[in-house]
Amino acid sequence: MAPKAHRHPDIDDVELVTVLSALAEPTRLRIVHMLAVHGCSRDGAHGGLLEGERAWKDLDLPIAQSTLSHHLRILREAGLLRNRTEGTRCFISLRTDELDERFPGLLGTVLTCNDR
Amino acid sequence: MAPKAHRHPDIDDVELVTVLSALAEPTRLRIVHMLAVHGCSRDGAHGGLLEGERAWKDLDLPIAQSTLSHHLRILREAGLLRNRTEGTRCFISLRTDELDERFPGLLGTVLTCNDR
DNA sequence: GTCGTAGTTCGATGTTCGTCGAACATCGAA
DNA sequence: TTCGATGTTCGACGAACATCGAACTACGAC
DSSP states (O other): OOOOOOOOGGGOOOOOOHHHHHHHSSSHHHHHHHHHHHOOSSOOOOOOOOTTTTEEGGGOOOHHHHHHHHHHHHHHHHHSSSEEETTTTTEEEOHHHHHHSSSSHHHHHHHHHTTT | OSSSOOOOOGGOOOOOOOOHHSSHHHHHHHHHOOOOOOOOSSOOTTTTTTTTTEEGGOOOOOSOOHHHHHHHHHHTTTTEEEEETTEEEEEEOOHHHHHHHHSHHHHHHHHHHHHH
């Protein structure tokens, strides 16, 4: 599992190009999209989910686990998402607010455009 | 020089990921930035420049001509810019309006974020 | 402790990308 | 028509990337 704790960059150290690179890949854009539209758990308490989070294993994408882990790392290191570990599982969420302070409107605009 | 006429994609055929990929490279982001802030010629008539245009050879970047040509092609095929040929020279401009209709706010937001 | 679950890391593979110099194509001017 | 200027295209190169399976690690449960 996760090596103790993940490295989350200070949002002010993140470059725009890094964020754009992270988003410029179909699988990763899809992950971000999923977290945005359905980040919050559906009604009812679900296995320790916090607001805006999504469980790792519930991200069911047609790729290998190792590939998913790789993409999540790219997104994490680009400051796009946060990884919370609880016991042996982990939960993913977008760093919406911080990101919006660093790059105002960027994430929202991209997500809107992505909806067509 | 330019092979008669360049291929400019219909803006509706352009995918978001393609645009993001095009922007996710320092040199290309810089080119787009240059065209945005200084696309319009400075006061006075300049060798056939139209509004919002910039002459190819005035894009002085620390890269080989062939590399610049390559990047411009990527940007063109991503629907980001238009290439107008006049005689033996060509002029570059952003497809601001069309792009804004296809991906509302995207270009503006990215450029704003790029300014810090 | 032993076992299973949940993710991460490693190594390998094939692909894409940024970069260059050289060759080429197109046009205006002499 | 020959020359020079302006870009484009063509390999070629190394670096970066997406992908996978296998090995590994950390934790909870038994």
